[in-house]
Amino acid sequence: MAVNKGTRQFFLPSLTPAFLIRAGCVALLAYLIFGHLLTPFRIKGHSMEPTYQNGGVNFCWRIRYLFSTPKRGDVVFIRFTGQRVTLLKRVVALEGEEVEFRDGRLFINGKELNEPYIHYPYHWTLSPRRVEPNSVYVVGDNRSGLMQNHFFGQASLPRILGGPLW
Amino acid sequence: MVNPVRNFSGSSNPTGIGLKCKPAAAAGPEGLWPGGSSGIISNGVKLKYILIALILIAIGAGVSLTLFQSEEKRVRKQFHLLSEGVSKEPGENIFTMDQKIKKIGSLFDETCEINIPAHSVSGRLTRDEITGYAARGRLHFAELHLKFYDFNIAFPQEGGASVHLTARLTGKTTTGENVEEAHELDCLLKKIEKRWFFDRIEVVEVLKK
Numbered sequence: 001m002a003v004n005k006g007t008r009q010f011f012l013p014s015l016t017p018a019f020l021i022r023a024g025c026v027a028l029l030a031y032l033i034f035g036h037l038l039t040p041f042r043i044k045g046h047s048m049e050p051t052y053q054n055g056g057v058n059f060c061w062r063i064r065y066l067f068s069t070p071k072r073g074d075v076v077f078i079r080f081t082g083q084r085v086t087l088l089k090r091v092v093a094l095e096g097e098e099v100e101f102r103d104g105r106l107f108i109n110g111k112e113l114n115e116p117y118i119h120y121p122y123h124w125t126l127s128p129r130r131v132e133p134n135s136v137y138v139v140g141d142n143r144s145g146l147m148q149n150h151f152f153g154q155a156s157l158p159r160i161l162g163g164p165l166w
Numbered sequence: 167m168v169n170p171v172r173n174f175s176g177s178s179n180p181t182g183i184g185l186k187c188k189p190a191a192a193a194g195p196e197g198l199w200p201g202g203s204s205g206i207i208s209n210g211v212k213l214k215y216i217l218i219a220l221i222l223i224a225i226g227a228g229v230s231l232t233l234f235q236s237e238e239k240r241v242r243k244q245f246h247l248l249s250e251g252v253s254k255e256p257g258e259n260i261f262t263m264d265q266k267i268k269k270i271g272s273l274f275d276e277t278c279e280i281n282i283p284a285h286s287v288s289g290r291l292t293r294d295e296i297t298g299y300a301a302r303g304r305l306h307f308a309e310l311h312l313k314f315y316d317f318n319i320a321f322p323q324e325g326g327a328s329v330h331l332t333a334r335l336t337g338k339t340t341t342g343e344n345v346e347e348a349h350e351l352d353c354l355l356k357k358i359e360k361r362w363f364f365d366r367i368e369v370v371e372v373l374k375k
Contacts, residue, residue: 078372078373079372080348080350080372081316081332081348081349081350081370081372082315082316082331082332082348082350083316084315084332085332085348087372087373126375129375132374138373151373152373152375153373153374153375154373154374155372155373159372
C-alpha cells in the first residue's frame with residue numbers, strides 16, 4: 001500500500017536541524033509544564049473519598065499558592081517526603097485557630113464546622129489544640145477509619161505544593 | 167621591530183614554544199601573535215603557565231572531589247547495609263536472621279538516638295536495645311523491604327555526616343496484610359576509626375496531630 005508522503009513525514013520525520021529544534025522546544029516545554037507547573041499525580045488510598053477516588057489521576061497546580069495562602073475548605077497537596085510522595089488533604093483550620101474533634105464533629109475555635117464534603121459518619125474525639133504559626137490543619141474527607149490510622153494534623157506552609165487542578 | 171627568533175633551537179628562543187605553535191611566525195613580524203616578537207615568548211610562557219595551572223587545578227579538584235565522593239559513598243553504604251539487614255525474604259531461616267540482626271547492630275554507635283513519633287519510640291537506645299527492637303519488629307513480617315531514596319548528604323563538621331532522605335518500607339505481615347510506608351528521615355552519622363555509625367535517626371513528623 002502506497003503511503004502518502006505527508007503521512008510518512010508525520011510519523012517518520014527527517015532529522016533536520018529545524019525538526020530537532022522543534023522537538024527540543026517541545027521537550028523543554030513539557031518538562032517545565034509537567035515538572036514544575038502541573039505535576040501529574042496518581043491518588044493512592046481512600047482518605048479523600050468520596051471527593052477523590054483511589055486510583056484517580058490529577059494534576060498539582062503548583063502556582064496556586066504562589067501569591068496567596070490556603071483557605072479553609074481548600075484541598076491541597078502536601079509534600080510528605082522527597083519530591084514524589086505527597087498527601088492530598090483538606091484544610092480545616094488556619095494558623096492560630098483551635099481545632100477539636102468531639103465524637104465525629106469538628107470544632108474550630110469552639111464553633112462546629114459545617115462540612116458538606118463528609119459523607120461517611122465517624123466518631124473521632126481529639127482534645128483542643130492550637131494551630132502553630134505558618135501552618136494549617138489538614139484532614140482527609142473520609143474519616144470513617146480509626147483516627148490512629150489516618151494521616152492528619154498541622155502542616156507547615158512551605159510543605160504545601162499546590163492544589164489539585166479539579 | 168626586531169625579531170629575536172632566528173631558528174627553532176636558537177639560544178634567543180630557549181623555550182621555542184611560540185615558534186612550535188605558530189611556525190608562520192618565523193616568516194617575519196607580520197606572522198607573529200599580537201604584541202610582536204617579544205609577545206611570542208611572553209604570551210607563550212604565559213599560556214604554558216596558565217595551562218599548567220589549569221591542569222593542576224583540575225587535578226586538585228578531581229582529587230578533592232574523589233575523596234569527598236568516597237566519603238559520601240561510605241555514608242551511603244551504611245544505609246545500604248541497614249537496608250540489607252532490615253529486609254526479609256519469605257522463608258528466612260534462623261541463621262540468616264541472626265546474621266542480619268548482628269549486621270544491624272554493627273551499624274550503630276554504642277548508643278543511638280531514635281525518634282519515631284508514630285510508633286512512640288523516642289530516646290537514646292543502646293545497640294542491644296536497637297537489635298532487640300529490630301528482631302521483634304522483623305518477626306511481625308513474612309516479607310520486608312527497606313529502601314532509601316532522595317539522599318541529601320552534608321558534612322557539617324569533621325567526623326559527622328547529616329543525611330536527609332526518604333525511607334520506603336514495603337512488605338507483608340505474617341497475617342497477610344500488605345504494608346507500604348514512606349517517611350522522611352533526618353539522620354546523623356558519626357565517624358569512628360574510619361567507619362561511619364548511626365548516631366541519630368529521626369522520622370520527620372510532617373503532620374503534627
